[in-house]
Amino acid sequence: MESIKVYAPGTVANVACGFDVIGLAMDAPGDEMVVRRTSQPGIRIKAVHGADLPTDPAKNVASVAVQALLQKYDQPDAGIEIEIFKHIHPGSGIGSSAASSAGAVVAVNHLLGEPFTKKQLVRFAMEGERLACGSAHADNVAPAILGGFTLVRSYRPLDITTLHTPAELWVTVIHPQIEVKTSDAREILKQKVLMTDAIRQWGNVGAMVAALYQEDYDLISRSLEDVIVEPIRSILIPAFQELKLRCREAGALGGGISGSGPSVFMLSKGEANARKVAETMNNVYAPLGVDYKIYVSRVNTAGVKIID
Known part of the structure; x- marks a missing residue:
């Protein structure tokens, strides 16, 4: 597969008492992303629709997260093109940067044949959060990737668990x-x-x-x-x-x-x-x-x- 489209959900982090450790994913709003493998080496942000965000790969959270994944995969120069359709407003508090980071690493992981587990993908997506706010926190990217409620038990070492989500x-x-x-x-x-x-x-x-x-x-x-x-x-x-x-x-x-x-x-x-x-x-x-x-x-x- 050379191209894939994903939907990355918005998230609520902290969930009142759970500062930096508890988060949940929502059905909406969410971003859409189209990610392609290309013959041209390196990561390119083809376009960002719906928000004024950088297309420089060094300054976009999606490409920074993907670069962390490719580095671990031992293909740092793999050709990846990312097109982002933003529906989560940056700076909204509902996981805009997390959606871009999470969606990008899930998509690239799928294109590569899924060498990494979902929990391993959280660490890569956290690098996008580090770029966005200076702190590689996981309480948005974890629920965005894993779904439902998530709990970060520890950051050193990273230890994340999914929690039960009541049906109602x-x-x-x-x-x-x-x-x-x-x-x-x-x-x-x-x-x-x-x-x-x-x-x-x-x-x-x-x-x-x-x-x-x-x-x-x-x-x-x-x-x-x-x-x-x-x-x-x-x-x-x-x-x-x-x-x-x-x-x-x-x-x-x-x-x-x-x-x-x-x-x-x-x-x-x-x-x-x-x-x-x-x-x-x-x-x-x-x-x-x-x-x-x-x-x-x-x-x-x-x-x-x-x-x-």
Whole structure:
């Protein structure tokens, strides 16, 4: 096979209490990518549609991730051409760079006969994240590649596991059309936290994992609490506290900042509740004079999909 088309899903990272360790994949939005093998040595970004992103292979996350894969495959000069159709807005907080990185490495791996496992592909995709924000984190690229909920137990060594996804769990995301760069959002974080806050956060992470396997929606709701990152980052997002309160009143289990923001996610039991939450998000944001998009989606358990 010399050409392949893939769909790379958007993702929600951190999932409230799980800063840098828990993420989930959505059905939509997502990017499409066409990846081809060519006789011309080296990686080329043929075009990026829908966003003003670099086509220089050294500055595009997709090509940087693929280069890491080819280096490990012992074919660093293999000819690869990538065409990207962006539907996830860069800087949205729903995994734009992760989708490009994840989609590219899954596609190239398939063209090469799948020499690497999905979990091995996560490490290559992380190099795209390193370029995007200066930190090779995995909480977006892992769910984008593996699907569902994922947990990063350790970064040194890298140890990632997939978690159970309750069948009735839906996600609603509002993306205010303002940009919050991940690198900027990281700079404002405290480097030290109180032991009491850390203990509370650990309890929520453990409870979240248990709740997913038990399909205990009440426990999921109680666990969606971030006492370390959200209090600082929420000041960057218009009407955040009102949005969170009214979405819970509308039936959401809870939620928080998606990735580094400005998107905000809410989890719900069932599609009907998820769509009520979407209506509430619209009611909160419509008077603010800020452009926004709202997505309602199941949790995507497949990850990157080959579509042609």
